[in-house]
Amino acid sequence: MSAAPDESWERRLAFLPLGLLAFGSLVALLSGPSTGATAPISRLVAQLVMIGLTALWLLRWLHRRPTPLSYLVRGAMALVLTLLNPLFCIFAWIGFADAVDAFPRRGLWPAIGLTAVTMAVGQSGGAPWRSSGQAVFFFLMLMVNFGLAYLMGRYSVHVERTNLERKAAIVELERVNASLEQALAENTALHETVVAQARAAGIQDERQRLAREIHDTIAQALAGVVAQLQAAHEDDDLASARRRTDRAAALARDALVEARRSMLDLVPAPLADASLPDAVARLVEGWAADRPAAPPVVADAVVTGEVRPLHPELEATVLRIAQEALSNVAKHAAGARRVGVTLSYLDDEVVLDVRDDGAGFDLARPRGSTSFGLRGMRQRAERLAGVLDVESEPGGGTAVSVRLPALERGAA
Structure with a gap:
């Protein structure tokens, strides 16, 4: 050389x-x-x-x-x-x-x-x-x-x-240059770690979303189908039994529609052709219609404030929380005679209140690991920077309230 x-x-x-x-x-x-x-x-x-x-x-x-x-x-x-x-x-x-x-x-x-x-x-x-x-x-x-x-x-x-x-x-x-190369190598490794964590977080978030959707729609619809079929089986009146089987078929069709929409992450079917107040009113009406004739339950839906279009995800969250709250009333509010659902449009918030006069429960009592209702509602609210509060006591009924930022439709 x-x-x-x-x-x-x-x-x-x-x-x-x-x-x-x-x-x-x-x-x-x-x-x-x-x-x-x-x-x-x-x-x-x-x-x-x-x-x-x-x-x-x-x-x-x-x-x-x-x-x-x-x-x-x-x-x-x-x-x-x-x-x-x-x-x-x-x-x-x-x-x-x-x-x-x-x-x-x-x-x-x-x-x-x-x-x-x-x-x-x-x-x-x-x-x-x-x-x-x-x-x-x-x-x-x-x-x-x-x-x-x-x-x-x-x-x-x-x-x-x-x-x-x-x-x-x-x-x-x-x-x-050596320091920059080392920093670039560390940044590359950090980027790979962040991407992996983001991917894992995305997978977990998608799993939780699907779990909430299945719990709030398909699972409740299937539970309604089972309840209607059991009631039809025990009903001696042929016309009444037929109405219940028809209702069961309608619930099954709704469950199938919601399953497809959940997989595609679309807005709930009730919001596809109706406003949020109308969807909440229909939800309350349908929920009351599915209740047994005895004892009778009076369910009311009230809307206050200036109604305005909100972000689709926000409206979907309000509707899903209303569905789950009503489902909890049907499952756990023994002896309830009145149920009230209030949708309030405030200046910078939208508030949903679901109240019943049922048996209530002790908030301090530990809940089972399989109890997904309250946890799912709280997760939905927190995803949109909202707050969910539950008030209840044995014999004093239950009140579920969720407050969410009133994001206008079209907001990022």
Whole structure:
């Protein structure tokens, strides 16, 4: 696998000091006879010795990050070489290139100053103490080199700081991305859990709806069918028995219609072609007609307030609660002679009251787990943010009252 571009360039730049030393040595030694920089022979030998020592030092630090020590030793060697032969300032230039790497925080400008001095020595032709003119030129070159190096150094520091900030931002971004991925995974798991819970709640709600519908319609109708058939079987009057069997057949047909409507979650059949007050009145009338002749039971339906169309589900709830309340009167209100059903339209509520003067019961008495009537009525009321209250006492009759928000027809 090939190395990354940055790593390849770093390996190549590691040989730059050696390359500059070789090039500077070649130029300095070849031009030495004409410039006089290689005479006397001791000066030439000194240059060769310094070239060898410098090369060894560079080889030692070839693939290492420059340190202040390696930089200063190399800078001193470059200064000595430049004093021996000004053209070795070609090699001294490397001090500008890696000063920031060797001195990332402190000592940067003194190090650059050392390199600027070496460059000024080479550009002015040697040591500045040889003549006043050379000294002036030396200081001029020193200011030029240090000024340029200062600008380059400031820019390098800025680039280095920007790179560090960018790396830190990338690390932080990776951390944030990892957190977001974890949060997304958790949200996905939570969404799946919520969907599963909603599905289970929907199934349970549908089961309860069907249970209420079966209890309030089909079960009551079938109970009426059984009661009519038993009465017909015991009735010696053929005409009366026939009326009871006809009533049983009608109840069975009504049960079949309600079963179909319950499965499709449609409004109750009595509300399909009649208003809620009319449906309640018919319900009370039919309930009274199904009661035995003895003892007689008087059932009245009263409507108060301004009648107005309400939400279909609200009207269906009121009708079903009225059906169940009347069914409870037939089953449990022994000795009842009067039953009153009142439907009241208030400003923001609709109220249904079903009262009887039967035997009543003790509200504190535990009811069996199979008793679904009161629980079903309360569930219907609570589904629409309503309240169902029951008042009763032994021998004092029973009153069932439900208060529901008067949602207009067409409301969401």
